[in-house]
Amino acid sequence: MENFLLGTYQLISDPTALLLFASALIAGLVFGSVPGLSSMTLAAIFLPFSVFLPSEHAILFYGVIYVSGVYGGATTAILFNIPGSVENTPTTFDGHPMVKKGQAGRAVGLAITASAIGGTISCVVMMIGTAPIARWAISAISPIEKFAIVFFALAVVAGIGRGSFWKRWISLFFGLWIGTIGTDPVGGLGRFAFGDYYVMTGINFTVLIVGFFAVSEVFVQGERLVRGTYKAPRVSVDFPRFAEFWRLKIAILRSSVIGFACGVLPGVGAALASFLSYSEAVRWSKHPERFGTGEPEGIVAAETANNSATGGAMVPLLALGLPGGGFTAIMIGVLTLHDLTPGPLVMIQHKALVWVLFCGMFWASIAILVLGLIETRMIVNLLRIPFAILGPAIIFFSTIGAFSLRNNILDVWTIFVAGILGYVLRRYGYSLPAIVMGVILGQIGEEAFYQSMVLMDYRLLGFFDYPTAAVFLLLGAATIAAHLIRTARRSRVRTDR
Amino acid sequence: MNSNLCLKFVRKGAAAVLAASAILGFSAMSSAVSAGDGPGGFPKRQITIIVCFGAGGGSDQMARAMGAAAEKVLGVPVVVTNKKGAGGLGCLPDFLGAPADGYTILQHTDNLVTLYASKKSNLNPATDIKPLLIANVVASQLFINSKDKRFLTGGKPDFDKVLKYAKANPGKMTVANYGTTENLEGVTMGKLEKFFGIKTKIIAFDKPAERYGSVIGGRIDVLFEQISDVRSLVQSGDLAPVLSIWPKRFKVYPDTKATGQDYGMKWVPTVKWRALFIRKDTPKPIADFLEAAMKKAWAIESHQAWLKKKGMHLLNSYRNSAETTKIAADEIKTYSDAYRDLGLPSR
Numbered sequence: 044m045e046n047f048l049l050g051t052y053q054l055i056s057d058p059t060a061l062l063l064f065a066s067a068l069i070a071g072l073v074f075g076s077v078p079g080l081s082s083m084t085l086a087a088i089f090l091p092f093s094v095f096l097p098s099e100h101a102i103l104f105y106g107v108i109y110v111s112g113v114y115g116g117a118t119t120a121i122l123f124n125i126p127g128s129v130e131n132t133p134t135t136f137d138g139h140p141m142v143k144k145g146q147a148g149r150a151v152g153l154a155i156t157a158s159a160i161g162g163t164i165s166c167v168v169m170m171i172g173t174a175p176i177a178r179w180a181i182s183a184i185s186p187i188e189k190f191a192i193v194f195f196a197l198a199v200v201a202g203i204g205r206g207s208f209w210k211r212w213i214s215l216f217f218g219l220w221i222g223t224i225g226t227d228p229v230g231g232l233g234r235f236a237f238g239d240y241y242v243m244t245g246i247n248f249t250v251l252i253v254g255f256f257a258v259s260e261v262f263v264q265g266e267r268l269v270r271g272t273y274k275a276p277r278v279s280v281d282f283p284r285f286a287e288f289w290r291l292k293i294a295i296l297r298s299s300v301i302g303f304a305c306g307v308l309p310g311v312g313a314a315l316a317s318f319l320s321y322s323e324a325v326r327w328s329k330h331p332e333r334f335g336t337g338e339p340e341g342i343v344a345a346e347t348a349n350n351s352a353t354g355g356a357m358v359p360l361l362a363l364g365l366p367g368g369g370f371t372a373i374m375i376g377v378l379t380l381h382d383l384t385p386g387p388l389v390m391i392q393h394k395a396l397v398w399v400l401f402c403g404m405f406w407a408s409i410a411i412l413v414l415g416l417i418e419t420r421m422i423v424n425l426l427r428i429p430f431a432i433l434g435p436a437i438i439f440f441s442t443i444g445a446f447s448l449r450n451n452i453l454d455v456w457t458i459f460v461a462g463i464l465g466y467v468l469r470r471y472g473y474s475l476p477a478i479v480m481g482v483i484l485g486q487i488g489e490e491a492f493y494q495s496m497v498l499m500d501y502r503l504l505g506f507f508d509y510p511t512a513a514v515f516l517l518l519g520a521a522t523i524a525a526h527l528i529r530t531a532r533r534s535r536v537r538t539d540r
Numbered sequence: 541m542n543s544n545l546c547l548k549f550v551r552k553g554a555a556a557v558l559a560a561s562a563i564l565g566f567s568a569m570s571s572a573v574s575a576g577d578g579p580g581g582f583p584k585r586q587i588t589i590i591v592c593f594g595a596g597g598g599s600d601q602m603a604r605a606m607g608a609a610a611e612k613v614l615g616v617p618v619v620v621t622n623k624k625g626a627g628g629l630g631c632l633p634d635f636l637g638a639p640a641d642g643y644t645i646l647q648h649t650d651n652l653v654t655l656y657a658s659k660k661s662n663l664n665p666a667t668d669i670k671p672l673l674i675a676n677v678v679a680s681q682l683f684i685n686s687k688d689k690r691f692l693t694g695g696k697p698d699f700d701k702v703l704k705y706a707k708a709n710p711g712k713m714t715v716a717n718y719g720t721t722e723n724l725e726g727v728t729m730g731k732l733e734k735f736f737g738i739k740t741k742i743i744a745f746d747k748p749a750e751r752y753g754s755v756i757g758g759r760i761d762v763l764f765e766q767i768s769d770v771r772s773l774v775q776s777g778d779l780a781p782v783l784s785i786w787p788k789r790f791k792v793y794p795d796t797k798a799t800g801q802d803y804g805m806k807w808v809p810t811v812k813w814r815a816l817f818i819r820k821d822t823p824k825p826i827a828d829f830l831e832a833a834m835k836k837a838w839a840i841e842s843h844q845a846w847l848k849k850k851g852m853h854l855l856n857s858y859r860n861s862a863e864t865t866k867i868a869a870d871e872i873k874t875y876s877d878a879y880r881d882l883g884l885p886s887r
Binding site (some may be wrong): 180185186230 | 594595596597600601604619622623624629632655660714722741745746753754757760849
């Protein structure tokens with residue numbers, strides 16, 4: 044508590060810190076809310092400039108854009124069906140249908156409030172438990188457990204979203220294949236690269252998201268415009284009521300716990316958090332059939348969890364220097380550029396810095412609630428922009444965003460190829476979120492699988508010697524089995540009819 | 541009211557940015573020693589260093605430290621651009637495609653040697669590009685979890701106990717390593733195994749943090765790493781050095797046994813090095829000017845202080861262009877021989 048007050052005092056008594064806090068908050072919201080850009084783009088662009096800031100200011104800036112960017116990504120997911128980053132994908136499942144029903148304001152309002160609640164809860168847990176949780180996590184999670192978690196995550200992802208069960212699995216496998224393009228993580232050999240050094244850098248999943256969702260959405264809407272079937276979405280600013288949240292209190296609590304726990308896991312992080320939380324929300328719901336058609340609980344589950352994961356991700360980052368995903372990896376870069384090595388020492392030697400970060404993230408979560416509600420009134424008006432202007436603008440921002448991530452021209456080609464591919468695949472009912480998750484999980488899972496095999500002397504059943512790994516593998520298998528049974532039942536009902 | 545507030549923020553922000561850029565611009569100008577002093581008025585504009593690895597890593601830090609020092613010598617801004625991927629190959633098309641005018645510099649490491657020797661790349665660092673200098677040379681150590689009682693004697697790390705354990709459990713002791721066989725780490729580990737008559741299980745972790753975490757978390761027995769990279773984890777008492785892979789013990793780690801001094805290993809270990817290169821067809825006057833400027837930049841006080849802070853003063857870190865070329869050529873031979881012995885693709 045003392046640390047918290049001290050950190051907050053440092054934040055408000057230092058005008059530069061306060062200015063940075065405000066600009067990071069707004070910049071995160073803006074970058075997160077512009078289709079084609081994301082907080083990752085901002086993080087990459089700002090990196091060279093962060094060198095000129097004092098270390099506590101630099102890390103504060105990144106902590107705040109991390110929080111506000113994840114929320115910002117939700118607004119584009121809802122309004123335009125374009126998730127800002129992968130963890131916002133489940134938000135599109137119910138968010139965009141709500142916009143089509145004319146409930147844009149309510150959907151964005153739900154996302155803001157859920158984000159703020161999830162973020163705040165996880166900040167509190169992060170402040171209390173960073174050191175002990177991190178210690179526990181590294182001793183509990185080795186490549187063996189990590190592979191089992193990836194397997195479980197694949198099963199979860201295949202179970203949710205639009206399209207048929209089989210098409211989701213095909214999509215997932217397609218994603219796993221895309222993940223192998225580039226340099227293999229074990230021997231460093233080129234795969235499907237045809238000797239090209241650019242292709243050997245592999246397909247970056249953040250770029251793939253931009254191509255699949257932003258660019259292909261422009262094609263879809265553009266086609267409608269040409270055919271004269273384009274319908275501008277209706278704008279509304281009716282906000283959700285308190286009673287609505289009270290009804291969802293259990294879902295919020297469950298999603299917060301799932302979000303934080305997933306955030307702690309290195310590598311998997313926020314993306315798994317929102318998918319798993321969404322899938323659990325469907326499982327526990329009395330009306331699972333409503334999900335995917337504009338069910339408010341779907342938005343709340345995804346957004347509470349992905350914001351809750353931001354706090355969780357700070358645990359291994361600060362205590363051990365283990366990044367949980369792309370954004371946190373950049374934060375490690377920020378710390379090292381300031382000659383600080385994340386790890387147990389940072390918590391002791393740079394206590395003030397850590398607490399400024401904690402407090403920054405905490406107050407950012409609170410501020411989202413206030414600022415977000417004001418912003419929603421403005422942002423839903425983005426829907427009023429004629430598509431003939433918005434579409435090209437999205438392509439423009441997507442191109443800049445893609446190149447700025449790695450300064451790699453391959454990424455620019457990727458967004459256009461993925462844009463065209465996404466347009467075609469969507470038309471035939473394949474799941475783009477499943478492809479993206481396949482890429483992410485495949486890249487993590489392959490390395491973990493190889494490491495596990497060496498550790499276990501290439502015994503496939505060796506996973507069952509490790510209780511945690513066994514539990515996740517069985518949970519994954521059970522998840523697949525449950526989905527299979529449900530699919531079989533549904534098709535039987537259909538044939539009976 | 542809100543828009544007013546926003547405007548205020550914007551105005552304040554703009555003022556801050558202007559002030560900052562004025563200060564930065566001024567400092568760049570005031571520290572300009574010899575802008576345009578080179579042949580034909582070189583350098584006339586900003587110089588870019590392409591780093592083939594991610595921000596914050598050892599290579600990135602080296603490029604930024606050298607970049608900051610070179611700015612003072614050259615009098616023009618030196619910008620660092622990270623182009624990571626493909627194990628350090630992804631940056632090469634952009635570097636090789638840039639004009640050979642000295643404005644684009646490549647930062648790379650001994651990885652260029654191992655990539656070439658193992659036939660994964662066709663760029664020979666000894667003949668196809670021109671080095672300006674080696675700026676960092678770092679030796680490696682084996683580390684253990686400082687609380688791992690199996691390897692401690694009187695509370696201090698003891699390599700004899702590590703050896704005893706490895707011999708009693710052939711092929712069971714796990715070593716967290718950057719690569720498996722084909723790079724500096726893999727080849728060195730292979731030599732150690734042969735010399736000590738042990739067999740270990742090498743687990744390759746691409747990400748440094750996972751490598752360290754696996755040993756701190758007690759899931760892997762031993763860590764192979766460059767001294768400078770885990771200094772803070774040693775200071776925090778999480779990791780402890782147990783063997784210096786060097787002929788003599790280091791002054792900063794007087795209790796840590798060394799392969800040469802304590803075990804009589806005669807092999808001169810290959811080291812990790814980080815260098816700057818330009819295109820081979822850069823006009824000679826510009827190449828010579830840049831080499832001299834980088835030598836000056838490496839030696840300035842602030843850069844020396846940085847090297848010391850990172851523990852990169854333990855070995856003589858500077859090598860000029862000709863010495864770097866020779867090191868690269870020698871290492872290509874060493875690694876090619878090692879790969880041939882292991883039955884791997886080699887030059």
